[in-house]
Amino acid sequence: MTASPSASLRLGAYLRAAGSMLISLAATILGLLLVTFIIGRVVPIDPVLAIVGERATEAQIEAARVALGLDLPLWRQFLIYAWDALHGDLGQSIRTGQPVIEAVARHFPATLELATLATILGVIAGVPAGVLAATRPGSLADHVVRLVGLMGYSMPVFWLGLIGLLLFYGILGWVGGPGRLDAVFDMMYEFEVTPVSGMILIDTALAGRWDMWVNAISHIILPAGLLGYVSMAYISRMTRSFMMNELSQEYITTARVKGMPEWRVIWVHAMRNVLVPLITVIALSYAYLLEGSVLTETIFAWPGLGSYITDALMVNDMPAVLGGTVVVGVAFVLLNLFSDLLYRLVDPRAR
Amino acid sequence: MLLDPSLRRVGGAALSALLLCTAPTALLAATPADTLVIADAIDDIVSLDPQEAYEFSGLDVVNNVYDGLVELDPAKPGDPVPGLAESWSVAEDGTTFTFKMKSGITFSSGNPVTAADAAFSLQRAVKLDKSPAFILNQFGWTKENVDTMVTADGDTLTLKTDKPYAPTFLYNCLTAGVASVIDMKTVMEHEANGDMGNEWLKTNSAGTGAYILKSFKPNEGYLLEARTGYWRGDAVLKNVFMRHIPEAATQRLLLEKGDIDVARELTPVDIEGISSNPDVKIQPDVGGQIFYLSFNQKNENYKNEKFLDAMRYAIDYKGMTDTFLKGNMVVHQAFLPKGYLGALEDTPYSLDVEKAKALLAESGVAAPKIVMDVRNAADRMEMAQSIQNTFGQVGITVELNIGEGAEQLKRYRARQHDMTLQSWGPDYPDPQTNAGSFAWNPDNTDEAKVGTLAWRNAYDPGPLNAMTEAAVMEQDAAKRKAMYEELQTKHRETSPFIVMFQIGYQSAMGKSVSGFYTGGAIDSAAYWLVTK
Numbered sequence: 026m027t028a029s030p031s032a033s034l035r036l037g038a039y040l041r042a043a044g045s046m047l048i049s050l051a052a053t054i055l056g057l058l059l060v061t062f063i064i065g066r067v068v069p070i071d072p073v074l075a076i077v078g079e080r081a082t083e084a085q086i087e088a089a090r091v092a093l094g095l096d097l098p099l100w101r102q103f104l105i106y107a108w109d110a111l112h113g114d115l116g117q118s119i120r121t122g123q124p125v126i127e128a129v130a131r132h133f134p135a136t137l138e139l140a141t142l143a144t145i146l147g148v149i150a151g152v153p154a155g156v157l158a159a160t161r162p163g164s165l166a167d168h169v170v171r172l173v174g175l176m177g178y179s180m181p182v183f184w185l186g187l188i189g190l191l192l193f194y195g196i197l198g199w200v201g202g203p204g205r206l207d208a209v210f211d212m213m214y215e216f217e218v219t220p221v222s223g224m225i226l227i228d229t230a231l232a233g234r235w236d237m238w239v240n241a242i243s244h245i246i247l248p249a250g251l252l253g254y255v256s257m258a259y260i261s262r263m264t265r266s267f268m269m270n271e272l273s274q275e276y277i278t279t280a281r282v283k284g285m286p287e288w289r290v291i292w293v294h295a296m297r298n299v300l301v302p303l304i305t306v307i308a309l310s311y312a313y314l315l316e317g318s319v320l321t322e323t324i325f326a327w328p329g330l331g332s333y334i335t336d337a338l339m340v341n342d343m344p345a346v347l348g349g350t351v352v353v354g355v356a357f358v359l360l361n362l363f364s365d366l367l368y369r370l371v372d373p374r375a376r
Numbered sequence: 377m378l379l380d381p382s383l384r385r386v387g388g389a390a391l392s393a394l395l396l397c398t399a400p401t402a403l404l405a406a407t408p409a410d411t412l413v414i415a416d417a418i419d420d421i422v423s424l425d426p427q428e429a430y431e432f433s434g435l436d437v438v439n440n441v442y443d444g445l446v447e448l449d450p451a452k453p454g455d456p457v458p459g460l461a462e463s464w465s466v467a468e469d470g471t472t473f474t475f476k477m478k479s480g481i482t483f484s485s486g487n488p489v490t491a492a493d494a495a496f497s498l499q500r501a502v503k504l505d506k507s508p509a510f511i512l513n514q515f516g517w518t519k520e521n522v523d524t525m526v527t528a529d530g531d532t533l534t535l536k537t538d539k540p541y542a543p544t545f546l547y548n549c550l551t552a553g554v555a556s557v558i559d560m561k562t563v564m565e566h567e568a569n570g571d572m573g574n575e576w577l578k579t580n581s582a583g584t585g586a587y588i589l590k591s592f593k594p595n596e597g598y599l600l601e602a603r604t605g606y607w608r609g610d611a612v613l614k615n616v617f618m619r620h621i622p623e624a625a626t627q628r629l630l631l632e633k634g635d636i637d638v639a640r641e642l643t644p645v646d647i648e649g650i651s652s653n654p655d656v657k658i659q660p661d662v663g664g665q666i667f668y669l670s671f672n673q674k675n676e677n678y679k680n681e682k683f684l685d686a687m688r689y690a691i692d693y694k695g696m697t698d699t700f701l702k703g704n705m706v707v708h709q710a711f712l713p714k715g716y717l718g719a720l721e722d723t724p725y726s727l728d729v730e731k732a733k734a735l736l737a738e739s740g741v742a743a744p745k746i747v748m749d750v751r752n753a754a755d756r757m758e759m760a761q762s763i764q765n766t767f768g769q770v771g772i773t774v775e776l777n778i779g780e781g782a783e784q785l786k787r788y789r790a791r792q793h794d795m796t797l798q799s800w801g802p803d804y805p806d807p808q809t810n811a812g813s814f815a816w817n818p819d820n821t822d823e824a825k826v827g828t829l830a831w832r833n834a835y836d837p838g839p840l841n842a843m844t845e846a847a848v849m850e851q852d853a854a855k856r857k858a859m860y861e862e863l864q865t866k867h868r869e870t871s872p873f874i875v876m877f878q879i880g881y882q883s884a885m886g887k888s889v890s891g892f893y894t895g896g897a898i899d900s901a902a903y904w905l906v907t908k
Contacts, residue, residue, distance in 0.1 A: 083825055121422050121594055128594065187625070195629050202635050203626045204619060207406070208413045212599050212617040215591055326621045328596045336419040336595060336622065341782055 042369075050362060057354040058107045061347045066099070068343065115348030120340055125348030128333060133352065134223025135205065136322070136329035139249055140314035142226075146253030147260050148307060154257070155264025159272065160291060170261055177258025183320035185251050190324065193247055201244035203326035210237050248325045252318055256310040263306045264299065271295040301372045308364035315360075316353040406634045410614040412889075412906050415621040415630060416640040419595050425577035426556035427497070428506035432900070435553045437592075439900035440600060440616070442556035442583035443607075445475050445494055445533070446547050448805070450893040450902035453715065456547045460489055460557050460584065460607075461533070464547075470540025470851060475533040481607045483559035484581065484588045491528035496560040498526045498535075500572050508554035511804045515546065542850045544717065548806035553900070558582050586611040586904030596620050600903065611904035612891075631656060631884055637908055638885040638892060644703035647882050658884050662706060664713045664897035665801040665879040667759070669748075671872035672793050673834040678872045682739035688725045688874055689732040690770040692762055700758045701877065708878035710864040711800075711814040715897035717807050718860025725874075732770040745773045749788070749796040751781045759876075760797055788832055791822065799879075800829065805898045807860045808848045815867050816844040835872050 073089045090096055094105060109116070115125040158170040193200045201207060205225055206214060214225075218232045226245070229238040271277065272295055280290050319331035326332075330349055337345035407413040418433040426438045447459035461475040481489040501512050502522040516538025517525050525536045537546065549555065559582035566576035573582075581589035584607065587600035597619045602611040619636065621627050627639040628646045632653060642650070650656050669687075671678035678684065693707045710720035736744075746767070750760040757778060764774040774795075787793050802809040815837050817830035830837055837844070843863045850856040868875065878897070885892060891905035 082827065120419070123594070131593070132595070190626075190629060195633065198633075202630050202633060203621065203623075208411070208617055208619065208635060209406075209408050211597075211619070212411065212615065215593075323623050324626060326619070326623065326626050328593075328620070332622075333595060340419070 046362060046365065050358060053358050054355060055107065057351060057358070058110055059103065061350055061354075062103050062106050065343050065347050066102075110351060115351060116344035118337070118345045119342045120337070120345070125345050128345065129330065129349055129352050131223070132328055132330045132333040135225075135327060136315060136318065136331060138224040138226060139245060139252065139318065139322075139327060139329060140311060142245060142249040143252035143314055143318075144256055144307065144311045146249060147256030147310065150253070151257035151260030152264050152303070155261040156268055156291060156296075158261065158265040159268035162269065167265075170265070174258040174262050177255050181320075182251060182255050182318075183324055185254070186248065186321050186324045189247050189251055200247045201240060203244075203324070205244055205327065206237065206240055207244075210240050248318075248321055248327060252314055252321060256314060259310050260303075260306060264303060267299040267302050268295060271298050274298075297371065301368060304364045304367050304371070308360045312357045312360045315356050407637050408615070409908075412613045412616045412638065412903060412908065413636045414616065414618050414638040414640065415627040415636045416618060417622040418597070418618060418620045419622065421592075421594060423506075423574075423578045424581070424589060424592055424598075425504075425506075425574050426553050426558060426583070427501040427504050428508070428574065428578070429553055430507040436895075436901040437589065437598060437600070438553040438556055439585075439895070440587045440903045441581045441585040441589055442553070442558065443585055444550055444552075444555045444557060445477075446550040446555075448551050448895075448899045450895065450899065450905060453805075453896055453899040454717075456544075456551055459551075460494065466543045470543075471537045473535040473537070473543070473546060475535070477531045477533065478607070479531065481584055482605060483562065483584055484603045485559055485562045487559050487561050489557065489584055491531055491533040493560045494533045494557045495526050495528035497557045498555060499523060500558070501554050504572060504574060506574075508552065508804075511549050511552050511554050514549070514808075515541065540849060540851070542848055542853075542856050544853045544856060545806050545808055545848055548717070549804050551899070552804045556583065587616060590615075602904070606904065608904070612907045613903070616903045628884075631886070634886065637889050638883055640881070640883050640894075642882060642884050644882075647703055647884065650884055655887050656884055657887050657889075658882055659892065659894075660703070661881045661883065661894045662714055662897050663801075663879040663881050664715070665799050666708060666711065666713055666875055667705065667756075667797070667799045667877040667879070668711075669763070669795060669797055669874040669876065670829065670833045671795050672791060673836075673872050674791065675794065677741050677744065680739050680741055681870060682735050683741045683744070684872060684874075685869075686732045686735035686739060686770060687767065687772065689728045689735065690763075690766050690772065691725070691874065691876060692727040692766050693723070693876055694726060696759060696762050697877065701755065703882055704755060704880055705877035706880050707876070709875050710868055711810045711873070711875055712807050712860060712864060713802060713810075713878050713897040716802070716805070716810075718857045718864070719807075720861060720864050724868075727766060729766070729769050736770055736772070743771070743773070745775065747775045747777050747794040749777050749779065749784050749793045751784050751797070752778050753781070756797055763797075789827070791832055791834055802897070808844075811844045811847060811860065811863060814873060815840045815863055815871070817841065829873075830871075833872050837867075837871065840866060840871075 073086050073093065073095065094102055113126055115129070117123065118125050118128060121128070154170045158167040161167055190203065194202045204211060214237070218228050218234055218237065221228050221231055225241040226238060229235070229241060268291070272291075277290060277295060280294050281287075285294070316331070318329070319335050321327070322329045322332040323335055330353065334346055334349040337349065416433065420431040421429075421434045422431055423429050424434055424437050426442045429435055429438050444459045445461040445464075446456040448454070449457050458478070460478055460481060462478040464473060464475045466473050475494070477489065477491045477494065483489060498512060499522045501509055502517045503519050505519065515525075515535070527534050535546070558577070562582040563573035563577060566573045566580070568575055579589070579592045586602060586606040586608065588603050590599040590601040592598040597617065600616040602614050604610055621630065622641065624641050624643045624646050627636070627641055628650060630636045631639045632650065647658055651658060671684070673679055697705055697707055707723050708714065709723045709725055712719040714721055748760055748764070750756050760776050764776060767774045784796070788796055788798065800810070800813070813828045814830060817826055817828050817835060817837055818841060819826055820831065820834060820836040824831065840863060843859065843866070847856055847859040847863060850859055867873070881894065883892065883894060886908065889906065889908045891907050893902045893905065895901050
């Protein structure tokens, strides 16, 4: 049996699209590496002095310079850097002498867990709120959504974090404190739970340790709720504006005239079209949380990538900072790719 | 762009201010009864191999997991006391030291401690040649000769030195973490690629200490578990759980809620806020770091003793420690920090604008202008502004050159600064560590690159060179102490250094916690005596 001509045409189009996406992906990642490489070379920090320390002799400094390959021409340094990075070698941390990739692998799941939960909360709250506001413009509901949204992106998230901690943990005692678990669980965690994903909620569930799972929820709910609030603010504003735009289109009027129930008009007809730009918005806000929750992680003593990069910055550990940045950048690019693929799924025109 | 370390505190300061307005919540005993839970910033840890660890947090672990031949008493660090050696002596020639090992002590593996383990450990430190190896290299030990300089025979360990150094110099250096005795058999079982077990020991332990290292996660924390049969008496608390919590305000919140027992990184603002909480107590202590001003003597003005003296009286030491440095620094005016052999605790200089003006007039230096290098950290910039202000009152114009730490250090090392505000932490628990840098410079030429602090300031210590060299060879401990006192007195009167402060630390802990010793300026924290 042979494939129909139209199917093979479609397959060809798909392959061509996939090919061009891969090429742009490669170009983006190469650009990312180039930018981080240049940043690493222009910052006014002598990488050698940072490694050998204050007491080193001239001979030790020179030896370290050669060992780091800093005596080579810049283009060769870049090729070595890019080649290593593509093989998963992001260099060694100046502080610990350990491979950066190992530290990143340990810290990234904590950030991913927090950002994912925050995004889920942001979408669950933000999309209905935006739709509600769009369908009743000028109503009390619209004003409330606008006000809540405005507060969400005008108040600094670290400030909200501090207030939240003080109120919900310090005074009310409703949630767990900073850190991913209470000390009593945290100290035993690695001996009692097999790491699978590095995400506590998933790994404790897989291990059937529901006591730990509940404790982890009590710790993640506040930072995730706060970050979710910020992302909700953005998502609800954008949903409102996309939805209002769709609701003014003729096909909506047609649907209404045909007597279609209002919920169907909004959630099926209009939403299908709102979804396309909304996916970009959600992906962007997710990506933002993956790289932008540095202050939140510091305040909540969350051992994620953000606090890893901050700690590294404090001691001028540039390989760690740049390695973390490359990983965030790659995550950003992959999220973009993912949302591109999602478009094709929901929007027939993009196929 | 670089972040100022103080940025991390911005949020904390905001929360601290808020916390000040709220009633303290009651302490809930939420930490396990048999576990000491500590919050500290431990991202400085590079390795937990005792022959490599050379950072504050790492040495805290080493101190609780390993012991040396000679130890310090946590309750009053200062004089060395017997550790794994029960006695020691030095031969007539002053270069052969004999240590008799205690019997019946075991490592956590159960292996007995022998002189061979002690010899192996010291040899390993020299052969691995990691950051703290220089502490032992000072005795003439090199990779090539250490096997003959450090030898074991039965229960006796013999150490040979290349010169007849002051015996206290050797004993003090043997209290350092790098001289910890490790379990040769266990460690060598984990050797890989000729690393003498270094990779394995970074995250495992093989010592005689009260605790064993159960787990270590960089930038997250570590867990120590008590062993039975510790030679100094078993630890009271079964576990020590260290949580890496860099943010002071977060530490404070956790402490007040009873989710941690000890907070080690609180700011003075937090300490003030917490001091009214009846469930919390505060334990002040000093660290080894000192803060000083130094002047580059390539500028002839800075050889003018009257001019230097004028500036010594133009600093508001007490005004600073009473206000923005409160709880962070104590006034200290000699190069050996309090806690060291021979440290001077008197503070002869205080702000006296009239006296300073008179001295400046006598000096003959007209309308002096100084460029002051300052690191872009909040407390240092505040110090610099205070000094700029009081110098101004005396008639000395100060221009601040604020910059990133590593760049400032580069200028300093290249002797390019005019005046600089710097800090210095001692490298090992013997006065030579600071004397050898502040008061010793055998070759003051640019090409020499001696690297000591004296050299960086183009300061030729003259007769102080010989005094420093003599003090480190002095066989009599009491005489040696007196020599350092005299050396410091001369140094602070004649050198282009103005030592101003010694760093202070305040640990806050639950009221029931006692026996928590931080080690002060000279030693590391001891956990095994803690009760709660």
